[in-house]
Amino acid sequence: MSSPVHYALEGNIGVITVDNPPVNALSQPVREGLFDAIAEAEGDASKAVLIICEGRTFIAGADITEFGKPPAEPWLPAVFDRIEALDKPVVAAIHGTALGGGFETTLAAHYRCAVPTAKVGLPEVKLGLLPGAGGTQRLPRLGGVEAALELMTSGSPIPVSRALELGLVDQIIEGDLREGALAWAEELVAKHAPVLRISEQAVPEHDAAVFDRLRGMAAKRARGQIAPQSIIDCVEAATQMPFIEGSRVEREKFMQLMQGPQSAAMRHLFFAERQAAKIDDLPKDTVKRSVESVGIIGSGTMGGGIAMSFANAGIPVTLIEINDEALQRGLSIVDRNYAGSVKRGKLSEGRAEKCRALISGSTDYDSLADVDLVIEAVFEDPDLKKTIFARLDNVCKPGAILATNTSYQDVDEIAAATERPQDVIGLHFFSPANIMKLLEVVRADKTANDVLATCMALARKISKVPVMSGVCYGFIGNRMLQPYFREAQLCVIEGATPEQVDNAMESWGMAMGPLRVADLAGIDVGYKARQALPEEQRGDPRSYRVADVLAEMGRLGQKTGAGFYRYDPDTRKHANDPLVLEVIEREAAAFGIERREIPDEEIVDRLVYGLVNEGMRIVEEGIAQRPGDIDVVYAFGYGFPVWRGGPMHYADSVGIKRVYERVCEFRDRFGAEAWTPAPLLVQLATE
Numbered sequence: 001m002s003s004p005v006h007y008a009l010e011g012n013i014g015v016i017t018v019d020n021p022p023v024n025a026l027s028q029p030v031r032e033g034l035f036d037a038i039a040e041a042e043g044d045a046s047k048a049v050l051i052i053c054e055g056r057t058f059i060a061g062a063d064i065t066e067f068g069k070p071p072a073e074p075w076l077p078a079v080f081d082r083i084e085a086l087d088k089p090v091v092a093a094i095h096g097t098a099l100g101g102g103f104e105t106t107l108a109a110h111y112r113c114a115v116p117t118a119k120v121g122l123p124e125v126k127l128g129l130l131p132g133a134g135g136t137q138r139l140p141r142l143g144g145v146e147a148a149l150e151l152m153t154s155g156s157p158i159p160v161s162r163a164l165e166l167g168l169v170d171q172i173i174e175g176d177l178r179e180g181a182l183a184w185a186e187e188l189v190a191k192h193a194p195v196l197r198i199s200e201q202a203v204p205e206h207d208a209a210v211f212d213r214l215r216g217m218a219a220k221r222a223r224g225q226i227a228p229q230s231i232i233d234c235v236e237a238a239t240q241m242p243f244i245e246g247s248r249v250e251r252e253k254f255m256q257l258m259q260g261p262q263s264a265a266m267r268h269l270f271f272a273e274r275q276a277a278k279i280d281d282l283p284k285d286t287v288k289r290s291v292e293s294v295g296i297i298g299s300g301t302m303g304g305g306i307a308m309s310f311a312n313a314g315i316p317v318t319l320i321e322i323n324d325e326a327l328q329r330g331l332s333i334v335d336r337n338y339a340g341s342v343k344r345g346k347l348s349e350g351r352a353e354k355c356r357a358l359i360s361g362s363t364d365y366d367s368l369a370d371v372d373l374v375i376e377a378v379f380e381d382p383d384l385k386k387t388i389f390a391r392l393d394n395v396c397k398p399g400a401i402l403a404t405n406t407s408y409q410d411v412d413e414i415a416a417a418t419e420r421p422q423d424v425i426g427l428h429f430f431s432p433a434n435i436m437k438l439l440e441v442v443r444a445d446k447t448a449n450d451v452l453a454t455c456m457a458l459a460r461k462i463s464k465v466p467v468m469s470g471v472c473y474g475f476i477g478n479r480m481l482q483p484y485f486r487e488a489q490l491c492v493i494e495g496a497t498p499e500q501v502d503n504a505m506e507s508w509g510m511a512m513g514p515l516r517v518a519d520l521a522g523i524d525v526g527y528k529a530r531q532a533l534p535e536e537q538r539g540d541p542r543s544y545r546v547a548d549v550l551a552e553m554g555r556l557g558q559k560t561g562a563g564f565y566r567y568d569p570d571t572r573k574h575a576n577d578p579l580v581l582e583v584i585e586r587e588a589a590a591f592g593i594e595r596r597e598i599p600d601e602e603i604v605d606r607l608v609y610g611l612v613n614e615g616m617r618i619v620e621e622g623i624a625q626r627p628g629d630i631d632v633v634y635a636f637g638y639g640f641p642v643w644r645g646g647p648m649h650y651a652d653s654v655g656i657k658r659v660y661e662r663v664c665e666f667r668d669r670f671g672a673e674a675w676t677p678a679p680l681l682v683q684l685a686t687e
């Protein structure tokens with residue numbers, strides 16, 4: 001087996017080339033290859049050394065697939081110390097993304113150059129880790145404490161133009177990187193450039209108060225996560241102790257995180273996200289249709305956000321509305337959203353204008369005659385949707401993909417409203433659609449393979465995380481949400497307050513508690529969905545009676561200033577409302593419920609195990625391809641804490657047997673209708 005690292009002398013320069021596709025991860029053979037190459041350079045005639053990579057990117061980090069396995073030598077810090085110790089200039093030449101251990105490789109080098117399109121970053125925090133190969137000690141020395149903390153606690157890569165400003169990169173190479181980097185290395189040799197070892201540099205002046213300030217911000221921004229706090233501790237150590245000792249602190253905290261459940265959960269999501277993009281029974285060579293233009297029916301909140309997602313990816317969009325007034329209203333929402341993105345510094349003025357220019361409006365369906373994809377995003381009226389699809393069937397060109405953004409409706413029925421059901425698919429975006437990453441791609445019975453393959457790839461093009469779902473009421477996410485909300489409202493009528501339920505779930509890690517989510521989404525959404533169902537299909541009336549009463553009182557949530565909470569008209573801050581407690585007590589009495597103290601642990605278990613049990617059914621029915629897909633749906637679409645890995649991973653981390661026993665206990669206490677353990681849960685727990 002040849003080494004993925006190649007060493008050769010080119011003129012005065014010893015060139016180390018890493019070639020480990022797909023992303024030149026620092027696997028054991030790569031570490032060994034680097035170690036041996038430096039050993040060779042130590043003893044040969046080279047005057048300087050160049051580290052460069054083949055393929056689409058510079059080293060994108062340690063090999064995450066090796067984590068959790070017995071570690072193999074050489075260790076990364078040892079490799080980097082040997083690179084840094086070399087007594088001739090070492091230059092790192094960056095293209096693509098130098099991330100994590102990849103960026104740390106460049107920090108062990110003495111000089112860094114890059115092509116203009118390259119990015120550098122330390123995303124370890126997104127894996128529940130910290131830069132464990134010298135990054136927390138070298139980066140503050142090179143770029144300063146503030147920049148180092150921002151890069152490591154955000155985990156977001158930066159363009160090399162910004163890295164140049166921060167002094168993290170020394171030279172931008174226009175044209176061919178290898179040629180330019182070799183020439184630059186020769187130049188450094190010619191002018192006897194010194195060997196600049198970052199570990200020997202002092203940490204620049206900084207405001208020591210930054211550490212506690214950032215600990216507070218990280219506790220809010222990454223509630224429940226340990227890694228950001230550990231990163232801050234390591235950088236603080238870098239300012240207080242020599243490199244060797246600071247590296248010891250880094251190593252210790254890295255190993256704690258590596259062996260902890262949070263990183264295991266976030267690494268699970270890293271691979272689950274990439275797995276979710278793959279359709280097991282779809283031939284790999286399925287030819288995709290081209291999507292160069294898109295039409296969207298309905299310019300409401302969803303339609304406008306979906307339009308921005310495509311325009312932001314450079315795909316022109318035509319927004320269709322029933323009349324001019326509605327169209328102008330829709331387009332002004334888009335304008336406001338772009339202005340907001342510019343104000344928050346998310347987009348530059350120029351870029352926002354360029355994207356906005358790709359969105360046009362019309363009230364004439366004929367303007368969709370040549371588009372490649374149409375997405376219907378009107379309100380949840382099944383008959384209206386079928387009418388629209390029948391109309392699209394007449395207007396759109398052969399081969400156009402017809403998609404519905406429904407959150408619940410039967411996509412097979414919608415497809416049956418056309419003569420081309422093979423071209424129909426569900427594309428379920430999440431609000432706000434220009435922000436939320438998740439996209440449920442709903443495969444209907446007759447959806448053609450090339451339509452499915454096209455939409456899965458298109459999702460990544462518009463920076464969404466695609467997950468395929470089969471057709472059922474509410475698909476993956478919203479179907480699982482039913483037992484979650486059922487239990488939330490049952491806990492309220494049985495004795496908890498809305499605030500207790502929300503605080504219990506938020507302390508456990510949910511981005512927002514269920515009753516606050518209901519107020520944000522609008523209590524009328526659930527109310528209308530229930531009204532559309534025959535009474536016997538609405539479930540246990542105790543689980544929605546309070547919500548129905550609030551809706552009939554006009555308390556629809558934030559949009560009416562009151563729902564389960566009341567909201568300050570200026571700050572939108574929520575507050576408990578004694579009126580709601582009165583409604584709860586009155587309805588509980590009407591059901592003959594004696595309200596009781598409910599421990600937070602019971603609230604969490606009922607809501608989360610409700611998700612898990614339904615998730616098991618969704619896997620066994622094949623609505624989701626694999627449990628990991630469900631975890632991706634909940635982490636990217638429903639504010640499930642990434643450091644718990646998603647409902648299904650969480651069930652594994654708690655222990656399937658424990659989940660099963662608790663579900664059986666709930667069945668015995670609250671009834672089999674809500675709590676019959678899913679066959680897959682029974683099987684996994686008993687076998």
Ligand code: T1G
Pocket residue numbers: 022023025057060061062063064065076097099100101102104123124127129130131132133135271274275
């Ligand atoms: N290790 C192993 N496999 C990796 C990998 C990695 N670091 N990065 C990507 N892959 C696989 C991925 O699973 C997929 O496999 C294929 O490569 C293409 O990836 C000590 C501890 C680089 C921006 O967190 O962010 O260094 O599905 O589909 O969209 O301090 O991959 O084809 O079988 O994502 O073009 C820190 C992780 C590690 C970067 C490319 N580094 N990677 O995105 O392709 S921790 C990261 C990415 C660390 C040190 C610490 C992205 C990418 P498959 P892809 P892409």
